[in-house]
Amino acid sequence: xxxxxxxxxxxxxxxxxxxxxxxxxxxxxxxxxxxxxxxxxxxxxxxxxxxxxxxxxxxxxxxxxxxxxxxxxxxxxxxxxxxxxxxxxxxxxxxxxxxxxxxxxxxxxxxxxxxxxxxxxxxxxxxxxxxxxxxxxxxxxxxxxxxxxxxxxxxxxxxxxxxxxxxxxxxxxxxxxxxxxxxxxxxxxxxxxxxxxxxxxxxxxxxxxxxxxxxxxxxxxxxxxxxxxxxxxxxxxxxxxxxxxxxxxxxxxxxxxxxxxxxxxxxxxxxxxxxxxxxxxxxxxxxxxxxxxxxxxxxxxxxxxxxxxxxxxxxxxxxxxxxxxxxxxxxxxxxxxxxxx
Numbered sequence: 001x002x003x004x005x006x007x008x009x010x011x012x013x014x015x016x017x018x019x020x021x022x023x024x025x026x027x028x029x030x031x032x033x034x035x036x037x038x039x040x041x042x043x044x045x046x047x048x049x050x051x052x053x054x055x056x057x058x059x060x061x062x063x064x065x066x067x068x069x070x071x072x073x074x075x076x077x078x079x080x081x082x083x084x085x086x087x088x089x090x091x092x093x094x095x096x097x098x099x100x101x102x103x104x105x106x107x108x109x110x111x112x113x114x115x116x117x118x119x120x121x122x123x124x125x126x127x128x129x130x131x132x133x134x135x136x137x138x139x140x141x142x143x144x145x146x147x148x149x150x151x152x153x154x155x156x157x158x159x160x161x162x163x164x165x166x167x168x169x170x171x172x173x174x175x176x177x178x179x180x181x182x183x184x185x186x187x188x189x190x191x192x193x194x195x196x197x198x199x200x201x202x203x204x205x206x207x208x209x210x211x212x213x214x215x216x217x218x219x220x221x222x223x224x225x226x227x228x229x230x231x232x233x234x235x236x237x238x239x240x241x242x243x244x245x246x247x248x249x250x251x252x253x254x255x256x257x258x259x260x261x262x263x264x265x266x267x268x269x270x271x272x273x274x275x276x277x278x279x280x281x282x283x284x285x286x287x288x289x290x291x292x293x294x295x296x297x298x299x300x301x302x303x304x305x306x307x308x309x310x311x312x313x314x315x316x317x318x319x320x321x322x323x324x325x326x327x328x329x330x331x332x333x334x335x336x337x338x339x340x341x
Contacts, residue, residue: 001053001097002051002052015033018036040064048063062084064083064084065109070183071185072117072183079119080119118322146318150312151293153248153249157284166203170205184335186338203215206278209271209277213267213279216339218261265337275308279309
């Protein structure tokens with residue numbers, strides 16, 4: 001086994017591993033994309049490591065890392081986000097061996113970098129991934145709730161403004177305003193995240209009075225497919241799909257089919273009525289664009305976003321885990337959704 005930097009020609013092998021490696025838990029889902037390396041484009045620097053079987057050239061597993069600046073503990077800090085941790089299903093019994101080698105290689109790279117901390121995120125009920133982060137010496141911390149909301153056919157909302165070519169720095173300013181009461185606030189989205197997505201027409205800034213939302217169309221980059229549901233939820237899904245076939249007012253995701261989603265990566269308001277009407281307008285726009293699912297995110301101890309989403313939503317909690325270069329234990333305030341995760 002060798003550990004090396006991933007190469008463009010590894011793309012198809014890595015995509016196949018991702019397609020066959022569902023994130024486990026009460027709800028199982030897998031990513032579906034065309035370019036495994038696409039997330040690297042959202043960071044100004046980073047790397048992707050693979051463990052390769054020298055005998056047959058199989059990729060045993062992989063993990064990526066992206067560098068970015070965050071507001072954390074009252075100051076700007078350089079951080080590295082660990083993502084794309086996947087194990088080839090054929091090598092599940094050799095997990096400890098390849099992971100140990102990758103951790104050693106990653107440690108060598110980061111030791112010569114300027115990062116002050118690293119972090120990752122896993123579904124709370126994905127026990128295997130939780131164990132891996134613990135094995136990597138990451139300390140569990142905050143939980144970010146992702147609210148998956150099926151798109152509903154809603155009426156038109158007056159007074160809505162939609163900017164499909166917003167100023168990247170204007171978008172960054174909404175995040176900068178959150179540093180007084182949030183942690184893990186990304187500080188460099190205006191330089192190396194928003195400009196690329198705006199150029200691809202994948203970012204919208206939507207406003208209604210005191211409410212503001214930033215919406216990211218993830219088509220082709222991070223389509224998710226649900227691969228397994230608990231019995232009760234599967235029965236509900238099947239029943240809802242039958243009802244909506246007769247009366248099409250809501251889109252219900254199919255099992256094992258890629259789901260075209262919009263991520264509402266930022267949502268804030270002063271007047272709750274404005275927040276609800278803005279969410280209604282996003283549904284209306286999503287319906288017209290054949291979107292199936294809207295994803296919202298919020299720290300589990302907060303409820304500002306949750307309170308304007310309505311009843312029909314499914315909560316998927318993700319645990320953040322951090323490791324500090326100085327080995328100090330970090331105590332975080334509520335986290336904002338860092339949209340690169």
